[in-house]
Amino acid sequence: MVYLIGIIFLTIFAAINLTVGLRGWIIIRQLLPFINVYLYWILFAFIALSFFLGRLGGKFLPSTVDAAFNIVGGYWIAALYYFIILAVLLAIVKVLIKLASSGVLFRGYNVELILNMSIFIVIFIILAYGTYNATHSKIIKYDIAIDKRAGDLKNLNIVTVSDIHLGSIVGKSRLNKMIVEINGLKPDIVFLCGDIVDDDISPFLTENMGETFKQIKSKYGVYAVLGNHEYIGGNIQEIEKAYKEANIILLKDGVEKVNNSFYVVGRDDVSGVRVNGKKREDISKLIERCDKTLPIIVLDHQPVKIEEAKSAGVDLQFSGHTHKGQFFPTNLITKKIFKIDYGYLKEDKFNIIVTSGFGTWGPPIRVGSNSEIVKTEVDFK
Structure with a gap:
């Protein structure tokens, strides 16, 4: 039973990360077309796995490296958490935009890019505020x-x-x-x-x-x-x-x-x-x-x-x-x-x-x- 729960969790975790990675690549590809796709996914994989590397690496990684993985991994878990919430809200917004404007309101604009960027910007603001709030007692x-x-x-x-x-x-x-x-x-x-x-x-x-x-x-x-x-x-x-x-x-x-x-x-x-x-x-x-x-x-x-x-x-x-x-x-x-x-x-x-x-x-x-x-x-x- 424990193994089954673990497999389900890892499957969901992988699916969420893949979704985030694909959305991130859409933005990167359009704004920074010179970025290599393989380099992007290698860096993304390190970030996505950093929480586990930090939790498991204390016994064999240098303390500074382990600390870095823990910090990056902690932020990444929070980012995924809010990504799920914002993605649901975004889906609702997209439906409302389509119903309200029939595409006229945003004609000439890359709506998908704008909405995807808005998710990452909002998540960045939440993490910045959350960091300040957590470190000021x-x-x-x-x-x-x-x-x-x-x-x-x-x-x-x-x-x-x-x-x-x-x-x-x-x-x-x-x-x-x-x-x-x-x-x-x-x-x-x-x-x-x-x-x-x-x-x-x-x-x-x-x-x-x-x-x-x-x-x-x-x-x-x-x-x-x-x-x-x-x-x-x-x-x-x-x-x-x-x-x-x-x-x-x-x-x-x-x-x-x-x-x-x-x-x-x-x-x-x-x-x-x-x-x-x-x-x-x-x-x-x-x-x-x-x-x-x-x-x-x-x-x-x-x-x-x-x-x-x-x-x-x-x-x-x-x-x-x-x-x-x-x-x-x-x-x-x-x-x-x-x-x-x-x-x-x-x-x-x-x-x-x-x-x-x-x-x-x-x-x-x-x-x-x-x-x-x-x-x-x-x-x-």
């Missing part, structure tokens, strides 16, 4: 009240970041900017809600990103949970070691009492069972380790089964994972999959905040979603 602020005493604390300034996806695309320069922004918010505590690295821990280690994380200034430290991409990478022990050396307190179904005032409960990601064969601990069992008279804050990478957290007596949960779809109209799908795919939801005494994340996966663009850092001011009783 916003600070999203929430104010929450928890009806519990928290020792001597009256309020808590929490800064949350998720889905950084550090790797060949989101590198150390963006990490440096993120740390500056975090410190500018003067956090009492910092939460990292999974997918800190993008599958492969190697760029994190070779670029010494752990030392950058040590620059975070936080009164009560930096707490993190694993996401599905840490598990996809498959080097959990190496990741755990790297995070510890970076002064990141990693909680895998762990509970920490902070300043005798509140609890931080970090859940193992639901995807972990596929790697280690062990289901994560039930949230109600984790909460049994807590004094429920104190505030209980949960970190869970994926916002799934939130009713269980609510029933267990969790006061506040932070999640990520969804990227809010990352680029429109995928956000319409995440809205259907998750009860809350982005933003803030309060049900009785249970509060949950889902962030769209800081980095990107695959295409390094954001359209209809933000790269963000979340600042949450919590007031206690």
Whole structure:
């Protein structure tokens, strides 16, 4: 069954690429007739296969070459995505033009060339905007009240970041900017809600990103949970070691009492069972380790089964994972999959905040979603 799905996917992928390639050649042939057809298709094949070359080439390609393939491949996937949408719209436009003008309106013009060029121009504009939007983060602020005493604390300034996806695309320069922004918010505590690295821990280690994380200034430290991409990478022990050396307190179904005032409960990601064969601990069992008279804050990478957290007596949960779809109209799908795919939801005494994340996966663009850092001011009783 898996092989059949793979064959179907590759067939569709090849068909879409062939369609794009043919349309591109029509434009190139008319505007730049001196371009050699064989050279065109060789370059096109490299671009079309770059995503796979980047994903599979990490073990045998130089890091700079692998990074280039990942970047080009990411953009190409996004371009194909929007090509499909625009091609459908274009077909509708062509029918409307034909019905409205009977060919008179565009007589003397190469309508096919104009419409094909318009697709590529619009895609270029979308990718340019998406790149800018993905690399310029916003600070999203929430104010929450928890009806519990928290020792001597009256309020808590929490800064949350998720889905950084550090790797060949989101590198150390963006990490440096993120740390500056975090410190500018003067956090009492910092939460990292999974997918800190993008599958492969190697760029994190070779670029010494752990030392950058040590620059975070936080009164009560930096707490993190694993996401599905840490598990996809498959080097959990190496990741755990790297995070510890970076002064990141990693909680895998762990509970920490902070300043005798509140609890931080970090859940193992639901995807972990596929790697280690062990289901994560039930949230109600984790909460049994807590004094429920104190505030209980949960970190869970994926916002799934939130009713269980609510029933267990969790006061506040932070999640990520969804990227809010990352680029429109995928956000319409995440809205259907998750009860809350982005933003803030309060049900009785249970509060949950889902962030769209800081980095990107695959295409390094954001359209209809933000790269963000979340600042949450919590007031206690």
